[in-house]
Amino acid sequence: MKKLYSPKTVREIMDLYGFKFSKSLGQNFLVDKNFVDKIVDAADVKNQNVIEIGPGIGTISYEMAKLAKKVLVIEIDDSLIPILEENLGDFSNVKIIHQDVLKCDFNQLVEEEFGGEDFKVVSNLPYYITTPIIEKLIEGRSPSDMTIMVQKEVADRMLADENDKEYSSLSVFIKFYADAKKITNVPKSVFMPKPKIDSTVLRLSLRKYDEKVDRDRLFALVKAGFNKRRKTILNSLSDLYPKDTLSLAFEKVGINKRQRAENLSLDDYINLTNVLNSK
Ligand code: SAM
Secondary structure: OOOOOOHHHHHHHHHHHOOOOOOOOOOOEEOOHHHHHHHHHHHOOOOOEEEEEOOOOOHHHHHHHOOOOEEEEEEOOHHHHHHHHHHHOOOOOEEEEEOOHHHOOHHHHHHHHHOOOOOEEEEEOOHHHHHHHHHHHHHOOOOOEEEEEEEHHHHHHHHOOOOOOOOOHHHHHHHHHEEEEEEEEEOHHHEEOOOOOOEEEEEEEEOOOOOOOOHHHHHHHHHHHHHOOOOOHHHHOOOOOOHHHHHHHHHHHOOOOOOOHHHOOHHHHHHHHHHHHOO
């Protein structure tokens, strides 16, 4: 039984392999059993196929491997591969993939490794690529759900509702694709090395969205709205559409033109996109 979550073990591994943390790869390893367990419990991986992005030395992977059907871990850092091979070598249901997650072909992976079955994603995300990873997962071959650790302020934006201070284009994007639930906040003190920012674990359950909505136009609208979030929605969208077209569309969907981007719900944005598209 390995205790990969123990700071002592991490230090021993570092000495043994000459491993050094890379700041540019977002390496802050979890060294607290309680939080490892919280993530694994929330992810609910029993008999499931799981992809873990950025396993580090395999701390979360190790605990999931005991429960899951199969665990694929995707790690970019060359120097962590021999460590993962050693730490996870006893599990026949673990496969280590040495690759940049942003270059992974998830379609191919899921077909080859999971026989096309459903899968989950679990990750203490490398924060420097949080949004591209989430976009790739949500818009491509999607998991059924993702249990992810992100910067607290990013989590706050993902969870925000209209009229909340943190409500942003990311909030609307997440709402379109998923039901987001906060699992726990995570203090800086449970990482090695200790980061400057607090973190939050979230669970995103992906759901069926309305395929008829023109998503490119929807998100262009949302982005334009929030780019000028201090202006009224009429003014902030006037780079995209003439003001009289917008005024008519607002009237049709029941939006007050003096509102701002932060006052509009996902449904408001969808209705507006549909009405503007039907012109
Ligand atoms: N899962 C471990 C834990 O919780 O202790 C490590 C998490 S650490 C925050 C992020 C991990 O992502 C590191 O192992 C890092 O090397 C890896 N990583 C960074 N960029 C990556 C990329 N583009 N593709 C795959 N892994 C990446």
